[in-house]
Amino acid sequence: MSMVVFPYKADDPDVAVANLATAASHPRVSRVVAVGAASTPLLDRVADGAAEVARRADAAVEVVVQDRIGDRRPGKGDGMLTGMRLFLASDEERVHFYDADITNFDASWIDGAEGALDAGYPVVRHFFPRASTDAMITWMVTRPLFAIGHPRSALWRIRQPLGGELALTRPVAEELMASEFVTRRSDWGIDTALTYAMAAGGHAVYEHYVAGGKQHALYGSLAELEEMLWECFEAAVETTRLPSPPPFEHVTEPEAPAPPAIAHKVGYDVESTLHLLAAEWTADEEEAAASLPPSIGEPLLANRRRPTFAFCDADAWYRALTSLLSLYRPEPAWRRVLFRLWVARVLAYTTTDALCGHGEAMRRLETTVQSYAARSGDREAGD
Ligand code: GDX
Ligand code: MG
Numbered sequence: 001m002s003m004v005v006f007p008y009k010a011d012d013p014d015v016a017v018a019n020l021a022t023a024a025s026h027p028r029v030s031r032v033v034a035v036g037a038a039s040t041p042l043l044d045r046v047a048d049g050a051a052e053v054a055r056r057a058d059a060a061v062e063v064v065v066q067d068r069i070g071d072r073r074p075g076k077g078d079g080m081l082t083g084m085r086l087f088l089a090s091d092e093e094r095v096h097f098y099d100a101d102i103t104n105f106d107a108s109w110i111d112g113a114e115g116a117l118d119a120g121y122p123v124v125r126h127f128f129p130r131a132s133t134d135a136m137i138t139w140m141v142t143r144p145l146f147a148i149g150h151p152r153s154a155l156w157r158i159r160q161p162l163g164g165e166l167a168l169t170r171p172v173a174e175e176l177m178a179s180e181f182v183t184r185r186s187d188w189g190i191d192t193a194l195t196y197a198m199a200a201g202g203h204a205v206y207e208h209y210v211a212g213g214k215q216h217a218l219y220g221s222l223a224e225l226e227e228m229l230w231e232c233f234e235a236a237v238e239t240t241r242l243p244s245p246p247p248f249e250h251v252t253e254p255e256a257p258a259p260p261a262i263a264h265k266v267g268y269d270v271e272s273t274l275h276l277l278a279a280e281w282t283a284d285e286e287e288a289a290a291s292l293p294p295s296i297g298e299p300l301l302a303n304r305r306r307p308t309f310a311f312c313d314a315d316a317w318y319r320a321l322t323s324l325l326s327l328y329r330p331e332p333a334w335r336r337v338l339f340r341l342w343v344a345r346v347l348a349y350t351t352t353d354a355l356c357g358h359g360e361a362m363r364r365l366e367t368t369v370q371s372y373a374a375r376s377g378d379r380e381a382g383d
Contacts, residue, residue, distance in 0.1 A: 001030035002114065003092040005083030007066075007076050007164070008046060009037040011101035011217060017049030019098065019105045024057035026110045031092055034063045034100060035079045070186025072231070076164070077190030084177050088170075096167040101216040112208040113167035121206035121251070122172045123198050125158065126165035128210040129258035132354045132361035134267030136346045137225065137232050138162050142192055143369045144321055145233075149240030151377035153199065154250040156369060159207055161195040162232060165214070168198075175201050181242070188228040189235025196239040204249035213262045221272035222343055229342055230335045233328075240325060263358035270350060276343050277303040284333035291327060292337075296320050300341060309344035313352075314368045317345045318375065 004023040008016055016034060023032045034050060036043035047063040054061040066082040068074060080097060087095040094117055098105060113124040138160060146156035155161075168176070176182050176197050185193040198205060219225060257263070281304050289297050296319060299311035312320070320341050328334050353364045 001092050002028050002094040002096060002110075002167070003031040003033065003087050003090060004029050004096045004098065004110070005080070005087070006032075006034045006098055006100040007037075007079030007083065008034045008043065008100040009076070009079075010040070010042055013042050013045035013049060015103055016046050016100040017053065019100060019102060020046075020050050020061055021053045021057070022105055022107060023096075023098075023110065024053050024059040024061050026059075026107050028110065028114050029059050031060045031090060032057075032062075033083060033086055035082045035086075036063060036065050037075070037079060039065050068186070070184045070190075072185060072187040072189065073227075075187040075190075075231075077186040077188070077193075080164075080190050080194075081177075081183060081186065084173055087173055088177060093170055094167060095170075095173055097164055099164045099214075099216060102165075102214055104212055104215045109165065109210060112210070116206040116208055117167060117169065119206075120204075122169040122203045123205045124167045125160065125163055125195075125205060125207050126210050126214075127159040127163060127207050127252075128213045129255065129262045130213065131258075131262055131265040131267045132358050132365070133346075133350050134265070135160070135162075136222070136267065136342075136349075137229055139365045139369070140317065140342060140345050140349075141229065141233050141321075142236050144317070144372050145236035145240055146196075147369050147373035148318075148321060148325070148376045149236075150244040151373040151380065153245045154205075154248060155196065155199045155245050156373055157250060157252075158195060158199070158205065159252065162191040164191060165210075166194075172198065172201065172203055181238070185235060188231035192232055192235035192239065196242070196245070199245035199248055200243070202246045202248050204251070207250075207252040209253035209255055211256050211259075213259065219267075220269050221276070222268050222346060223273070223276055226335075226339050229339055230330070233338060234330050237325060237328065258358050268346075270347070273343060273347065274307050277307040277309065277340055277347075278305075282333065282336070285336045288327075288333045288337045289340075292323055293319060296323065296341070300337070300344065303340065303344075309347040310351075312341065312344040312348040314371070318372055320345075321372075
């Protein structure tokens with residue numbers, strides 16, 4: 001039987017409770033746990049709803065507050081790691097994770113994962129169509145850094161390495177929880193760490209396609225993603241210093257064209273993002289930016305006078321990432337520089353490739369990641 005874990009912070013409690021109910025009524029599921037970030041009135045509402053669900057369901061349903069496990073900012077990572085711990089202390093054979101804020105969560109997500117686990121895949125990851133301007137950390141940071149750090153591995157081919165929707169067998173969960181690289185990641189870096197560690201374990205990965213997409217709470221300006229950006233970047237940089245994963249089987253279900261509601265959606269608010277480039281530079285930031293190669297540092301610094309981002313095309317971004325691998329430090333000045341560079345990259349992409357229609361934009365994103373792997377592979381071969 002399976003356990004289902006929902007990390008929960010401050011999402012709509014009704015949505016979270018509906019998702020607990022969906023999981024608890026699934027015939028394969030014997031235990032459902034919402035892991036809250038902290039004890040809050042919202043979490044109390046989830047707990048009240050969960051008690052109601054438990055009265056009607058065969059599965060055990062509970063709400064807990066996350067343990068302090070990692071050594072980064074206490075965040076989603078501690079939530080997922082707490083879920084893993086509870087799973088390892090239980091009798092269930094499989095564990096699923098789903099974000100608590102999904103509004104179109106239904107039994108088919110669990111069915112899809114269970115089917116692939118039944119077929120012998122020890123790791124199942126869900127992926128789904130997304131707006132061409134959504135997933136800008138995945139497309140601009142995680143997959144590129146995996147491609148640069150491990151160009152010959154299938155790691156960078158994993159479609160949604162930051163996705164919080166996945167299912168694992170017990171042996172894989174045991175192995176992940178034995179890895180300090182994973183258990184230290186209490187922040188948004190957890191998804192990066194888990195994806196790398198699954199690949200490093202050599203486990204076959206099955207990617208299950210959810211054609212309707214994932215509907216969940218959306219962001220406004222890119223500023224709301226700043227903390228997630230640093231944390232995912234810092235985790236991905238660490239993976240570049242670790243051994244490349246061995247070959248592993250990687251199966252991806254075929255994709256269908258994105259439904260119109262997703263294809264025409266804009267992933268973030270462009271106008272409220274623009275001013276982030278120019279706003280309040282500190283002397284430390286200017287110094288950090290000035291130490292970048294001039295072809296990137298100079299146009300970035302020009303933002304002190306007016307927003308400018310066209311310089312940050314796919315080629316400049318590759319050079320920026322490879323420079324950051326050696327220059328970046330996890331401190332405020334470099335985090336701001338990283339953030340501004342990423343904003344410039346996302347705006348440059350949004351105003352060029354993303355205007356070419358959803359299908360073409362997605363092809364270009366994929367081709368760019370492939371080109372980074374090829375470029376890094378060539379560089380390695382030349383070493
Ligand atoms: N327990 C716990 N503790 N749960 C948390 C915390 C925390 O500190 N922070 C967030 N969560 C929960 C949240 O309630 C939700 O259920 C889930 O984690 C994801 O958070 P959300 O704010 O909805 O983030 P978003 O942007 O939807 O992120 C997801 O997709 C990203 C991506 O694929 O781009 C999430 O799985 C990210 O890890 C991932 O990077
Ligand atoms: Mg969400």
